[in-house]
Amino acid sequence: MTLQTVLLVAAALLCTGLYGALSQQVVVMVMMGLELMLNGVLLAVAGFWWFLSPAPDGQVLVLVVLTAMTVEMAMGFAVATLLHRSRQSDLTDTATDLAQ
Amino acid sequence: MLSGIVFWVLAVVAVAAGVAVFRVDSMARATYALAASFIAVGLTLLLLDLQYLGIVTVLMMVMEMAVMGIYMIMFMGMNPALMPMSMVHGKRAALTVSIGTFAVLAAGALLVPWPTRRGAPAPDLVRSLGEAVMGSKMLVMMTVSPVLFATIVAALVLALPRGRYDRLGDDLRGNDLDGRARR
Numbered sequence: 512m513t514l515q516t517v518l519l520v521a522a523a524l525l526c527t528g529l530y531g532a533l534s535q536q537v538v539v540m541v542m543m544g545l546e547l548m549l550n551g552v553l554l555a556v557a558g559f560w561w562f563l564s565p566a567p568d569g570q571v572l573v574l575v576v577l578t579a580m581t582v583e584m585a586m587g588f589a590v591a592t593l594l595h596r597s598r599q600s601d602l603t604d605t606a607t608d609l610a611q
Numbered sequence: 612m613l614s615g616i617v618f619w620v621l622a623v624v625a626v627a628a629g630v631a632v633f634r635v636d637s638m639a640r641a642t643y644a645l646a647a648s649f650i651a652v653g654l655t656l657l658l659l660d661l662q663y664l665g666i667v668t669v670l671m672m673v674m675e676m677a678v679m680g681i682y683m684i685m686f687m688g689m690n691p692a693l694m695p696m697s698m699v700h701g702k703r704a705a706l707t708v709s710i711g712t713f714a715v716l717a718a719g720a721l722l723v724p725w726p727t728r729r730g731a732p733a734p735d736l737v738r739s740l741g742e743a744v745m746g747s748k749m750l751v752m753m754t755v756s757p758v759l760f761a762t763i764v765a766a767l768v769l770a771l772p773r774g775r776y777d778r779l780g781d782d783l784r785g786n787d788l789d790g791r792a793r794r
Contacts, residue, residue, distance in 0.1 A: 512614060512615050512618040512658070514720075514725055515720050515721055515725075516618070516622070517618075517655075518716070518719075518720035519717055519720055519721075520622040520625065520626060520655075522712075522713055522716035522717050522720060523626045523629075523713060524625060524626060524629050524648070524652070525712070525713075525716065526709040526710070526712050526713035526716070527626065527629040527630055527632075527633070527709070528629065529705075529708065529709045529712055530633065530705050530706060530708075530709035531632060531633045533701065533704070533705035533708060533709070534633070534699045534700065534701060534702050534705035534706075535633065535698065535699060536698040536699060536700055537638070537698050539638065539679065539682060539683060540633075540638070540641065540698070542679075543632055543641060543642075543645050543679075544632075544633075546645065546649075546675075547629050547632065547645065547648065550625075550629070550648060550649060550652050553652060553656075553668065554625075554652050554655060554656075557655075557656050557659050557661055557664070558659070560659075560661075561659040561660065561661075561732075562725070562728060563725065563726060563728060563729065564728070564729050564730060565728070565730060565731065565732035565733075566730055567733050567736070567739035567740060567742065567743045568743050568747065568748055570661065570663075570664060570736065570739070570740040570743065571740070571743050571744060571748045571751050573656075573661065573664050574664065574740075574744070574751070574755075575751060575755065577664065577667065577668065577671065578755050578758065578759065580671075581671070581675075581759070581762075582758060582759070582762045584675055584678075585762050585763070585766045586762060586765065586766055586769075588678070588682060588766070588770075589765070589766035589767075589769035589770045590769060591682065592769065592770040593769045593770060596772060602698070604700065
């Protein structure tokens with residue numbers, strides 16, 4: 512287990528999530544892709560902390576990434592609920608007008 | 612040696628489960644696969660001596676996936692364990708972008724001359740995290756707390772079907788914008 516191998520695994524997780532976030536049509540599946548990307552970021556941050564500078568302060572950064580995951584999930588579920596209520600749909604393709 | 616073997620097993624499980632999220636036939640199975648990926652990463656954090664954060668990751672993500680399962684049953688209007696699905700758009704472009712990103716990141720991870728380790732971990736890492744959060748890094752906690760609170764409020768505002776402004780009007784006295792009683 513080295514920094515390089517940890518970063519490789521983190522990159523694989525991030526890119527798998529990126530594929531999901533870009534390709535999926537269902538909002539909940541897009542959220543799963545984003546979660547997987549943050550999963551990779553979490554592993555990379557932990558790897559950097561352990562292999563480069565294992566000072567106590569570095570753990571706080573991991574805590575921030577965990578918080579970002581929580582916020583993303585809560586807001587994603589809220590938007591999915593709103594979308595489903597207003598359009599009876601959970602597909603991103605039916606909500607493209609929101610980008611305008 | 613043993614930790615190296617455990618790391619590789621967890622790494623393979625994390626990535627394979629992550630890939631399975633977008634390969635399996637039902638959203639329920641995708642949720643379980645994502646939970647497995649998170650648990651593998653949480654256990655990897657334990658290997659890196661991040662006891663508190665590893666356990667928190669496992670517990671939080673298992674709960675999140677449980678909530679996600681409920682959402683699927685609420686919204687999909689079907690038995691999510693039995694319905695095969697392949698709902699994708701721009702698959703080729705997404706695949707190209709993600710493989711390209713992986714190539715760049717992997718090249719960076721392998722080619723960058725990373726510096727050597729500076730310092731040693733504290734003997735009790737959980738305690739040192741608590742002291743950092745309540746001491747020198749308190750600003751982080753003070754920022755995270757209102758962000759989480761704002762998330763609760765914003766998520767409720769978005770998700771509620773009818774708020775008090777819908778029921779009582781813009782002045783909250785049961786009047787509409789022109790001052791007429793709504794009921």
